[in-house]
Amino acid sequence: MPTPSLAALPIRRLTLRDLTACADLSEDRGWPREEHKWSLLLAAGKGYGIDDPDGGLVAACVVTEYGLHERPALAAVGMVLVAERHARRGVGRRLMRHIVSAAGTTPLTLHATSYGRPLYEELGFKVTGRAEMLRGHFVPTGAPERVATRAATAEDLPTLLRLDEEVFGADRTHMITRLPAFADRLRVAEEGGRLIGYAAAWPNMDTHVVGPLIARDTDTAKALVASLAVGTDRPLRTDIDVRHEELLGWAKEHGLASVAFNSVMTYGITELPGDWTRRFAPLTVAAG
Numbered sequence: 370m371p372t373p374s375l376a377a378l379p380i381r382r383l384t385l386r387d388l389t390a391c392a393d394l395s396e397d398r399g400w401p402r403e404e405h406k407w408s409l410l411l412a413a414g415k416g417y418g419i420d421d422p423d424g425g426l427v428a429a430c431v432v433t434e435y436g437l438h439e440r441p442a443l444a445a446v447g448m449v450l451v452a453e454r455h456a457r458r459g460v461g462r463r464l465m466r467h468i469v470s471a472a473g474t475t476p477l478t479l480h481a482t483s484y485g486r487p488l489y490e491e492l493g494f495k496v497t498g499r500a501e502m503l504r505g506h507f508v509p510t511g512a513p514e515r516v517a518t519r520a521a522t523a524e525d526l527p528t529l530l531r532l533d534e535e536v537f538g539a540d541r542t543h544m545i546t547r548l549p550a551f552a553d554r555l556r557v558a559e560e561g562g563r564l565i566g567y568a569a570a571w572p573n574m575d576t577h578v579v580g581p582l583i584a585r586d587t588d589t590a591k592a593l594v595a596s597l598a599v600g601t602d603r604p605l606r607t608d609i610d611v612r613h614e615e616l617l618g619w620a621k622e623h624g625l626a627s628v629a630f631n632s633v634m635t636y637g638i639t640e641l642p643g644d645w646t647r648r649f650a651p652l653t654v655a656a657g
Contacts (some may be wrong), residue, residue, distance in 0.1 A: 447655025498633035507595025507598035514592035538642025
């Protein structure tokens with residue numbers, strides 16, 4: 370029986386049953402397996418993939434929607450991967466066209482590497498921002514932070530969700546309520562009994578990723594990062610909006626180094642909703 374052409378292979382929805390296949394695809398492209406992150410994205414978002422008749426996946430990606438279930442305000446596209454043996458044959462373009470079509474009028478966003486950016490621009494995505502990836506062992510100075518932080522509790526969740534929606538610009542309850550189980554540490558910042566920021570550190574291979582990082586101001590963001598660093602011996606990794614120059618400089622002074630830059634791209638909107646001045650880093654670039 371002849372092998373069907375790539376163009377004839379159907380695009381289907383992925384589920385948590387596809388976790389190993391997704392991780393295998395990451396490894397095939399030289400990425401870490403990131404099973405912990407894949408599990409969150411497949412549970413909270415919509416996975417799309419193409420099965421390889423010879424086994425495994427030809428391609429995969431995940432779309433995470435935010436806002437009302439019936440009418441999402443925003444959808445983030447991430448983990449767009451094509452197996453090396455099928456690369457440069459139009460598979461990624463076909464998958465992304467499917468995503469854009471399925472989104473309808475829902476605006477889209479994604480973080481693009483320099484490799485992927487030309488394809489997204491071809492499809493109509495526009496660069497609306499940049500994020501700098503930092504990685505390294507955090508070196509504390511010993512000086513006390515100006516803002517008090519503490520471990521988050523279950524009682525904080527309603528307030529935390531309201532703050533998150535205000536800053537992010539869309540309801541992402543289905544993602545944030547998974548943080549207590551997904552992250553190793555979840556911290557909040559307070560002033561006068563009022564919650565003014567929060568951040569999580571979650572395990573990803575040999576690092577702890579800091580994200581989301583939402584804070585009233587840079588001093589609050591610094592205090593949250595420093596408090597998360599105390600609880601781990603792993604290197605920290607985070608992706609900070611380049612407009613937050615003071616936080617980037619501070620993080621580099623404390624041992625984190627620049628690894629790469631990503632372009633923040635949007636489709637259907639000219640800029641992301643919410644308040645960027647309080648949005649310092651995403652939960653993961655794969656989920657906006």
